[in-house]
Amino acid sequence: MSVIFLLIAASTVVAGVFLAAFIRAVRHGQYDDDRSPAVRMLHDPAPPSNENTVDR
Amino acid sequence: MSVRELTTVTCYHCGDACAEDHRVHDDKDFCCHGCEVVYDLLNESGLCDYYALEAKPGVKQRSSVDEQRTELFDLSEVRDRIVEFSEAGITRVRFHVPQMHCSSCIWLLENLHRIEPAILRSRVSFTQKEVAITFREERFPLAQLVKLMRRIGYGPQLTAAKEQVHKGVPHMVYIRLGVAGFIFGNTMMFSFPEYLGSNTEAGLRTGFQWLTVLFSLPVVFFLSTEFFRSAWAGIRSRTVNIDQPIALGIVALWTRSLWEVITGIGPGYFDSLAGLLFFLLIGRWYQAYTYRALRFDRALEDFLPLVVIRRTAEGEVAAKVSDLVPGDRIIIRDQELVPVDAVLRDGVGHIDNSFITGEPLTTRKEVGGTIKAGGRQRGAVIELEVLRSFADSRLKKLWAEQASLQDRPTMPRLIDQVARRFTIAVLLIALGAALYWWGKDPAQVWPVVTAVLIVACPCALALSMPFAYGHTIRLMGKKGLFLRDAEVVERMAHVDTVVFDKTGTLTAREAHEVVWMGASLSTEEKSMVRSLARNSTHPLSAVLYSELKEPLLSVLDVDDHAGEGVFGLVNGVAVRLGAASFSGGVEQPRANGAAHVHLAIGGVWRGYFMVRKRARTGIAQAVARLRTRLRVALLTGDAQVDAELTDAFHDTQVRTGCSPLDKTQAIVQEQQAGHRVLMVGDGLNDAGALAQSDVGITVTETTAALTPASDAILDAQAVLLLPTFLLQARRARRIVLASLAISLCYNLVGVSFAVSGHLTPLFAAVLMPLSSVSVVAFVTVAVTLAARSKH
Numbered sequence: 001m002s003v004i005f006l007l008i009a010a011s012t013v014v015a016g017v018f019l020a021a022f023i024r025a026v027r028h029g030q031y032d033d034d035r036s037p038a039v040r041m042l043h044d045p046a047p048p049s050n051e052n053t054v055d056r
Numbered sequence: 057m058s059v060r061e062l063t064t065v066t067c068y069h070c071g072d073a074c075a076e077d078h079r080v081h082d083d084k085d086f087c088c089h090g091c092e093v094v095y096d097l098l099n100e101s102g103l104c105d106y107y108a109l110e111a112k113p114g115v116k117q118r119s120s121v122d123e124q125r126t127e128l129f130d131l132s133e134v135r136d137r138i139v140e141f142s143e144a145g146i147t148r149v150r151f152h153v154p155q156m157h158c159s160s161c162i163w164l165l166e167n168l169h170r171i172e173p174a175i176l177r178s179r180v181s182f183t184q185k186e187v188a189i190t191f192r193e194e195r196f197p198l199a200q201l202v203k204l205m206r207r208i209g210y211g212p213q214l215t216a217a218k219e220q221v222h223k224g225v226p227h228m229v230y231i232r233l234g235v236a237g238f239i240f241g242n243t244m245m246f247s248f249p250e251y252l253g254s255n256t257e258a259g260l261r262t263g264f265q266w267l268t269v270l271f272s273l274p275v276v277f278f279l280s281t282e283f284f285r286s287a288w289a290g291i292r293s294r295t296v297n298i299d300q301p302i303a304l305g306i307v308a309l310w311t312r313s314l315w316e317v318i319t320g321i322g323p324g325y326f327d328s329l330a331g332l333l334f335f336l337l338i339g340r341w342y343q344a345y346t347y348r349a350l351r352f353d354r355a356l357e358d359f360l361p362l363v364v365i366r367r368t369a370e371g372e373v374a375a376k377v378s379d380l381v382p383g384d385r386i387i388i389r390d391q392e393l394v395p396v397d398a399v400l401r402d403g404v405g406h407i408d409n410s411f412i413t414g415e416p417l418t419t420r421k422e423v424g425g426t427i428k429a430g431g432r433q434r435g436a437v438i439e440l441e442v443l444r445s446f447a448d449s450r451l452k453k454l455w456a457e458q459a460s461l462q463d464r465p466t467m468p469r470l471i472d473q474v475a476r477r478f479t480i481a482v483l484l485i486a487l488g489a490a491l492y493w494w495g496k497d498p499a500q501v502w503p504v505v506t507a508v509l510i511v512a513c514p515c516a517l518a519l520s521m522p523f524a525y526g527h528t529i530r531l532m533g534k535k536g537l538f539l540r541d542a543e544v545v546e547r548m549a550h551v552d553t554v555v556f557d558k559t560g561t562l563t564a565r566e567a568h569e570v571v572w573m574g575a576s577l578s579t580e581e582k583s584m585v586r587s588l589a590r591n592s593t594h595p596l597s598a599v600l601y602s603e604l605k606e607p608l609l610s611v612l613d614v615d616d617h618a619g620e621g622v623f624g625l626v627n628g629v630a631v632r633l634g635a636a637s638f639s640g641g642v643e644q645p646r647a648n649g650a651a652h653v654h655l656a657i658g659g660v661w662r663g664y665f666m667v668r669k670r671a672r673t674g675i676a677q678a679v680a681r682l683r684t685r686l687r688v689a690l691l692t693g694d695a696q697v698d699a700e701l702t703d704a705f706h707d708t709q710v711r712t713g714c715s716p717l718d719k720t721q722a723i724v725q726e727q728q729a730g731h732r733v734l735m736v737g738d739g740l741n742d743a744g745a746l747a748q749s750d751v752g753i754t755v756t757e758t759t760a761a762l763t764p765a766s767d768a769i770l771d772a773q774a775v776l777l778l779p780t781f782l783l784q785a786r787r788a789r790r791i792v793l794a795s796l797a798i799s800l801c802y803n804l805v806g807v808s809f810a811v812s813g814h815l816t817p818l819f820a821a822v823l824m825p826l827s828s829v830s831v832v833a834f835v836t837v838a839v840t841l842a843a844r845s846k847h
Contacts, residue, residue, distance in 0.1 A: 005263055012242070019238050026230045033224075036182035039159040040166070044105070 071112030113160030127374035151212035305513025403438035511806035516799030536774030558692035574663015674776030
């Protein structure tokens with residue numbers, strides 16, 4: 001039954017990875033703007049942007 | 057005779073009522089040329105989805121008084137602030153656009169590339185009200201980009217001050233909250249065997265206990281640091297604040313639990329510790345979240361233009377205001393602010409000093425006359441010679457003067473008063489319990505004392521205030537009052553005197569009342585007046601032009617004698633509009649701040665128009681409502697107050713001709729008499745008074761416009777809701793008191809268990825989340841219900 005500690009160690013490491021990912025996301029500004037993503041997904045896709053056109 | 061339609065037509069673009077400039081285009085109504093132009097631009101670029109997403113999403117193109125010249129954006133220090141990178145002809149800038157308010161705004165700003173091919177892409181961050189635009193600068197200069205954005209109503213705002221707009225919730229708050237949740241969840245899981253009391257082997261049991269010890273380390277050394285720091289600061293300054301009992305509770309929890317695990321007598325209370333920090337940090341997050349993204353502090357530089365046109369040997373070039381030296385020649389156009397003290401060298405000045413004094417009527421200046429910094433030119437282009445540099449100007453001295461006045465009296469916060477009594481009570485109870493058990497069973501002394509400290513931890517107490525006031529702030533924001541932080545709500549609840557400024561606060565800047573005094577005029581005669589008024593630059597003429605609705609006729613031989621009147625031939629008839637002497641009339645006594653425009657047709661004096669500022673709708677009722685509970689006063693820089701307002705303010709203090717310093721002194725007097733003052737004002741001339749009063753509220757026509765430093769910003773339309781807001785603040789405070797009572801009940805229950813020595817880890821772990829959640833729920837529901845009730 002003491003193998004449970006090995007399991008706990010393993011799952012803690014996995015959970016820790018997720019925590020680290022969360023912290024990384026926060027640092028990169030993921031949660032800075034919580035309003036526009038909700039609105040943005042309702043917009044129809046625009047015609048392709050001008051990035052690929054060289055001359056106009 | 058056609059039947060007049062009673063329904064008002066609203067503009068397809070911005071939603072304003074269509075008045076005399078109403079035009080129909082493409083089967084749609086527009087209120088003005090500006091809105092029609094924006095519609096055309098969007099239509100041509102195939103962007104009419106802008107109107108599909110939200111009805112009337114446009115922002116009306118008011119001639120913004122704070123508009124900086126586009127040359128400003130070529131200055132290197134401005135570029136440093138807004139340009140993120142610029143390479144190979146492609147540039148990325150980040151603009152602050154506070155006008156964005158809906159999904160259409162986001163959509164349009166992210167589809168700019170469809171209007172202008174040189175724009176590659178743009179991305180909006182709505183919470184910060186920013187947009188990042190990537191574009192080919194080599195073929196589309198930055199200044200042109202700014203012009204384009206202004207055309208569609210989303211001109212970027214720049215400020216002279218160095219600090220940035222508050223960027224929402226700080227990252228550390230989220231990180232702490234995430235770590236707290238992680239540890240809370242895991243610790244709870246490790247504690248399950250203890251709760252369920254199962255027959256686990258001793259080795260497993262101690263193993264789990266040490267795991268909880270390990271997980272508690274980040275709780276104490278990372279998550280709790282801000283509470284310890286604040287508690288220590290309180291101790292050093294000899295004050296009691298709410299963080300001290302919290303810090304005490306955390307320390308007691310941790311040391312007691314460590315002791316229990318090390319000596320093997322029990323599992324400790326690490327789960328309660330983790331839970332405590334989790335809930336406290338939720339409270340802190342909510343506090344940070346309700347902080348609005350508006351700037352509340354202002355420097356003088358925010359009001360004035362940063363760049364003016366300077367005439368040098370090479371021609372006219374843009375120069376920074378701070379670079380101007382005495383002797384420089386600068387050119388000021390219509391509607392622009394004069395940024396430094398200067399002497400007029402060419403042209404005729406019609407200077408409006410409303411920025412400083414609040415009085416909007418212009419004074420005429422001739423060549424050689426001095427113009428003070430802060431005046432606005434309303435007329436043709438003038439050339440000035442700089443007299444004093446900006447740093448030496450009288451305006452800057454006036455501002456510094458107001459900033460150095462005595463600080464406002466401090467108001468003790470409710471939460472600190474409660475914390476003081478609470479801490480003392482807890483220490484007394486702990487002492488009492490220690491003495492009791494010392495006599496009965498000395499081994500129980502420390503367990504009981506620590507149990508008391510643990511359960512008395514004011515988690516619910518600390519949460520009730522941020523949630524009650526934070527929710528109140530959000531509800532007020534929806535109605536048009538934006539508060540700086542939670543403390544303002546409490547100060548509003550204590551206010552007993554309300555002081556108003558007049559111009560711009562109680563009266564709308566552009567709303568006038570025109571009454572004709574004399575024998576009635578025919579429609580044709582009114583047309584003549586309107587047509588002539590259109591050709592004059594005087595502000596009173598503009599008022600007449602917009603108030604009269606008769607069709608226009610052609611006018612010839614217009615002769616504008618600025619300051620006296622305007623003459624013209626309308627349909628061959630000589631018409632004169634202006635001062636009494638100009639139109640052959642007799643000067644009438646002016647009642648209460650009215651201006652008189654005399655009219656003569658065909659050389660015969662016919663009478664005069666009485667033009668008055670109209671008070672905002674509902675002001676009289678709002679003032680009456682306020683007077684049922686509070687004292688009110690009116691301080692104004694104007695020489696007179698109109699009848700409508702005099703009635704509303706009868707029997708109270710009304711002072712006219714106040715300078716900014718007079719207003720501040722009046723408020724100081726009230727405060728020294730023991731009153732708590734709330735001041736409502738706008739403009740630079742109220743800045744000192746607003747800072748001095750216990751609560752300073754600035755009225756603004758658009759939330760994007762700059763306003764003096766204050767505790768709150770009030771939308772112009774919402775001024776008549778002021779009594780309701782004050783009522784809401786008072787109710788919020790009462791709700792907080794009720795929630796304090798509730799959390800005290802929980803504390804009493806917990807303490808009684810602790811004193812009798814029966815505080816089990818399970819009980820503590822349940823009590824705390826239960827009390828926190830119930831108090832927060834109660835407070836949120838109560839505030840929402842209180843806001844809904846009509847009285």
